Amino acid sequence: MASVLERPADLVIHGRKVVGGVCEGPALVTRETISGWGGVNPMKGEIIESHHELRGQSFAGKVLVFPGAKGSSGWSGVFHLTRLTGRAPLGLLFNVMTTKAALGAVVLRVPSMSDFDADPLDHIDTGDWVRIDADAGSVSIWKGGRP
Amino acid sequence: MRLSDEEKAMRDGAKGPAVAKAMDLLIRYGEALGAEDFVYTDNVAGVPGSSPQWVKDYYAADGGDYRAVFSRFDLDSDEVVDVPRVTGFSCHLQGGMDPELWREQGMSEEAFANFRADEQEVSAHGIHVLKTCTPYLAGNVPVMGEHCAWMESSAVVLCNSVIGGRTNCEGRESTSAAMLAKRIPNWGFHTDAFRKGQHLIQVETPVDSIFEWGMLGYFTGTAVEDAIPVLEGAIHGPSLIRHKHFGAAAASSGGVEMYHMAGITPEAATLEAAFGGAPRGERFVYGRKERQAIYERLNSIGESTAVDYVMLGCPHYSADQIAEAARLIEGRSVHANCHLWIFTSRAVKATAEASGHAEILRRAGAKLMTDTCSAISQAVPPGTRVAAFDSAKQTHYLPAIMGIEGWFGTTQECIDAACTGRWQGRLN
Numbered sequence: 001m002a003s004v005l006e007r008p009a010d011l012v013i014h015g016r017k018v019v020g021g022v023c024e025g026p027a028l029v030t031r032e033t034i035s036g037w038g039g040v041n042p043m044k045g046e047i048i049e050s051h052h053e054l055r056g057q058s059f060a061g062k063v064l065v066f067p068g069a070k071g072s073s074g075w076s077g078v079f080h081l082t083r084l085t086g087r088a089p090l091g092l093l094f095n096v097m098t099t100k101a102a103l104g105a106v107v108l109r110v111p112s113m114s115d116f117d118a119d120p121l122d123h124i125d126t127g128d129w130v131r132i133d134a135d136a137g138s139v140s141i142w143k144g145g146r147p
Numbered sequence: 148m149r150l151s152d153e154e155k156a157m158r159d160g161a162k163g164p165a166v167a168k169a170m171d172l173l174i175r176y177g178e179a180l181g182a183e184d185f186v187y188t189d190n191v192a193g194v195p196g197s198s199p200q201w202v203k204d205y206y207a208a209d210g211g212d213y214r215a216v217f218s219r220f221d222l223d224s225d226e227v228v229d230v231p232r233v234t235g236f237s238c239h240l241q242g243g244m245d246p247e248l249w250r251e252q253g254m255s256e257e258a259f260a261n262f263r264a265d266e267q268e269v270s271a272h273g274i275h276v277l278k279t280c281t282p283y284l285a286g287n288v289p290v291m292g293e294h295c296a297w298m299e300s301s302a303v304v305l306c307n308s309v310i311g312g313r314t315n316c317e318g319r320e321s322t323s324a325a326m327l328a329k330r331i332p333n334w335g336f337h338t339d340a341f342r343k344g345q346h347l348i349q350v351e352t353p354v355d356s357i358f359e360w361g362m363l364g365y366f367t368g369t370a371v372e373d374a375i376p377v378l379e380g381a382i383h384g385p386s387l388i389r390h391k392h393f394g395a396a397a398a399s400s401g402g403v404e405m406y407h408m409a410g411i412t413p414e415a416a417t418l419e420a421a422f423g424g425a426p427r428g429e430r431f432v433y434g435r436k437e438r439q440a441i442y443e444r445l446n447s448i449g450e451s452t453a454v455d456y457v458m459l460g461c462p463h464y465s466a467d468q469i470a471e472a473a474r475l476i477e478g479r480s481v482h483a484n485c486h487l488w489i490f491t492s493r494a495v496k497a498t499a500e501a502s503g504h505a506e507i508l509r510r511a512g513a514k515l516m517t518d519t520c521s522a523i524s525q526a527v528p529p530g531t532r533v534a535a536f537d538s539a540k541q542t543h544y545l546p547a548i549m550g551i552e553g554w555f556g557t558t559q560e561c562i563d564a565a566c567t568g569r570w571q572g573r574l575n
Contacts, residue, residue, distance in 0.1 A: 018179045038548065050547055070373065070402050073298040076318035080220065084205045099315040099335060102179040106172070107223045107320050112179070 007147040009131070009140035013118045017134040018092070018102060021111035024131035025090040026145065027124050028062040030054045033096075036104065037074030045087030060087040063130045065120050068096030075100035080107040091132045093120045093139060113139060148177045148332075149184045157328060165231055168224040169324035176321055177332035185330040186337050190295040190312075191237040192282050192302060193322025195274055196221055196230075197265045199243070200257065213268040221323035232273035233326040238287050239269050240299050241280045241463070243524050245516040246493075252516075252526035274326065278518040279492030281391065281463045283310070286494055291413055294337055296325040300404070301395035301462045301540065307405035309390045311413040313337045316404055336405060342414060343425035344407050346371045350380030351434040357389050358537070358557045363433060364393035365539040366441045368401025370431040377421040379409040380433075388465050395462050396539035442574045445539055445555040448546045449570065453484070454554065456534040457565040458521050460490030461541035466498045468558075469515070473504040475562040481512035482568035486528035489513060490520045513565070521545055535564045535572075 032053055034040070039049040045060035060082070069075050082088040092105050092112040105112035111134040120139065124130060129142040150158065158170040177185065196217040209215035209227045218227040244254045244262055254262075270276050277285045280299050289295050289312030297303050297314040306312040315335040317325070325331050335341050348370060354363045360382075367376050376397075385408070397403035407415035415421035459472060472489060481487045489508065491499070496517050499505040505515050521527050522544045527534070535554040536542045546553035554564070556572030564570050 016181070019175075038544070072300060073303070073316045073318055076320055080223075080320065081202070084202070084220075097180060099180065099317060099321070103176050103318040103321050106175045106179050109223075115181075 007142070010143045011123055011141045013116050013120060013123060013139050013141070014137050015113040015116035015139065017137055018112035018114050019105045019108075019110065020135045022131070022133045022135070023063070023091045023111045024129065025061060025063050027065050027126055027128045027130045028054070028057065028059050029065040029121065029124055029126045031067060031121055033067050033070040035071030036069065036076070036078035036100065037072035039071055040078050040082070042078050042081035042087065043085055045082045045085070045089070058087065059089040062089055063091045063093065063132065064089040065093045065124050067121065068094050069098050069100035069104065073100065076103040076107055079104040083108055091130075093124070093132070095119065095121070113137070148174055148182060150174075154185060154330065163231060164228040165218070165222065166327050168218070168222040168228055169327040170330070172223050172320060172324045173328055173330055173332065177334070180332050180334045182332035182334040184333050186294040186333045188294045188296050188325055188329055188331050189236050190287065190289055190293060191235050191322050191325045192240055192287060192295070192297040192299065193237070193317070193326065194240055194242070194298065194319055195237070195272070195323045195326060196268060197239070197242055200261045213265060217323065221320055223320055230272060231327070235326050235329040236287075237273070237326040238275040238277040238282050240277070240282065240302070241520065241523055242278055242518050244526070245518055248514060248516050251514065252524055253529065254526070277492060277494065279463045279494075280520070281465070281492060284463065284465050284495055285492040294331065296322050296331040298322050300398035300402070301391070303404055304394035304398045304406065305390060307336055307342070308394060308407070308412050309387070342405060343375065343423040344377035344415070344421040345374040345425065346376050346428040347430045348376050348378045349430060349432045350378055350382050351432055352438050353381045353383060355383040356557075357392050360389040361392040361396050361539040362438060362441050362445070364396030365400045365445060365543070366433055366437055367393075367406065368397040368399065368403050369441070371401055371403065373402035373404065374428065375405050375407065376403065377407045377409060377415065377418065379418055382408055382411065385411050388468055391462050391465070392538065399540040399543045439574065445542050449533065449552045449554040451533045451552060452570040454533050454535045454564045454568060454570045455485050456528050456531040457485065457487045457561050458490070458534055458536055458541060458545070459487070459538075459558065459561060461520055461522070461536065461538035463520070464489055464491040464495065466495050466502070469495065469499045469504050469508070470502065471558060472513070472562060473507040475559060476511040476513065476566065477507050479511060479566045481565050484568040485565050487513040487565040488521070488528070489515050491515065491517055493517045522548055525549065527551070533570070535561050535570055537561045
């Protein structure tokens with residue numbers, strides 16, 4: 001398997017660090033906002049909200065790309081629990097800053113970014129390989145999966 | 148973030164390790180938000196340290212107790228520290244079960260023992276055991292302009308909109324840290340610029356009862372999602388319980404954290420003041436047609452009219468709502484095939500006991516419960532298939548959470564359903 005470093009990314013977008021660090025993995029993308037309490041099962045890292053396009057899918061071990069947080073103030077607590085259960089996402093990329101998403105990212109302690117120069121929802125598809133370098137403010141994207 | 152000398156000292160341990168951990172978390176949180184500094188707060192409402200046993204089990208190596216949960220989870224600390232009594236004025240919001248009627252709610256002895264132990268820790272740490280989603284009905288009422296750190300969507304929207312207090316929708320970790328550090332990031336609703344109206348809702352059909360206020364709230368959240376609406380028009384008879392129901396409905400259907408009502412709420416003396424010079428977004432109309440559609444939407448998950456559970460008290464009932472329920476049921480009885488559970492806080496229940504209303508409800512076969520609700524505890528009477536509510540918020544949540552049918556109507560219709568076992572509500 002070729003190392004990520006051997007093949008340049010197809011695309012790099014830039015943004016603001018929310019939580020620092022570096023991670024890489026497959027993307028899970030949704031254009032729908034995500035509820036924490038009542039919307040996520042922390043034992044499985046799975047979206048459970050009725051009618052959500054990701055219902056039944058797990059974000060464990062993936063870079064979660066989503067517009068932002070909605071719903072109950074229990075958002076951070078539910079995502080925090082996924083860290084305990086080993087079902088946390090690898091990193092977060094989101095557009096709309098709220099107290100729910102910010103606190104959730106902080107207690108998840110995963111590389112997280114916002115305020116992008118190009119909308120990640122327009123450039124990242126589920127299954128693309130994504131490397132977040134939050135300290136450098138960059139997101140590298142390899143289309144179609146692991147390079 | 149820009150820190151004062153006192154805040155730097157707190158971060159560096161001058162007030163002990165727990166306060167240092169709290170500051171560390173709040174600084175990380177503030178930087179994540181992009182906040183420039185902190186505001187001082189002496190009014191915090193959260194769920195400090197309370198957890199089910201399985202969360203404690205994750206921290207077995209740290210002792211698996213309240214101290215471990217508060218350090219590791221609430222303060223997101225890498226080490227377990229002694230947690231001192233909190234210094235900020237703080238209260239505990241709703242929890243998992245009734246302190247007396249937990250058996251009726253189907254809770255185990257073990258779960259109750261864990262609940263009781265957590266509660267003793269909460270009070271030993273100087274936190275008021277209000278155990279309610281309506282702290283403003285139980286002894287914690289902010290003042291205009293006061294910076295708060297509150298959880299619970301219905302309490303947040305009431306604090307911002309009706310009282311003119313200032314709070315973001317905080318989470319468990321930020322409220323627990325704020326109880327120790329008396330600081331919260333200066334961002335969002337703490338700033339003037341963030342509190343301006345964004346969309347207009349023109350109310351053209353009369354909204355003049357708690358039922359109508361609830362439906363208008365549900366419409367509002369559906370229309371504006373999490374933006375700040377400005378409402379104008381045929382809104383009548385503002386009162387605390389009407390605002391309570393309006394805000395809770397708007398927060399659950401859309402995520403509204405603040406609203407303005409022109410000439411009614413404190414930061415909206417006029418329409419112009421409510422928008423504050425900000426660009427006006429969309430204009431929505433709430434007329435007869437929209438009212439009908441909202442009623443049908445709320446009642447789209449009911450099919451069977453054989454009601455076996457009536458739940459009142461979302462958000463927690465006020466003393467006058469309990470009095471009203473008692474007046475409506477006095478001389479009647481809850482039907483043999485039905486249960487009536489009414490939820491409130493301990494403080495309000497004490498008033499209802501002293502006023503005789505609790506006894507009237509008991510005599511009729513209703514149960515007056517505190518600390519929780521059926522959505523938070525996920526506890527309904529055994530065998531519940533069809534429920535009825537006078538709360539748009541609860542109609543939104545409980546059928547989805549519990550997989551049951553639900554009806555929404557007036558308090559009178561709900562009491563009638565409890566006494567007959569039949570849903571006969573309709574829109575007049």
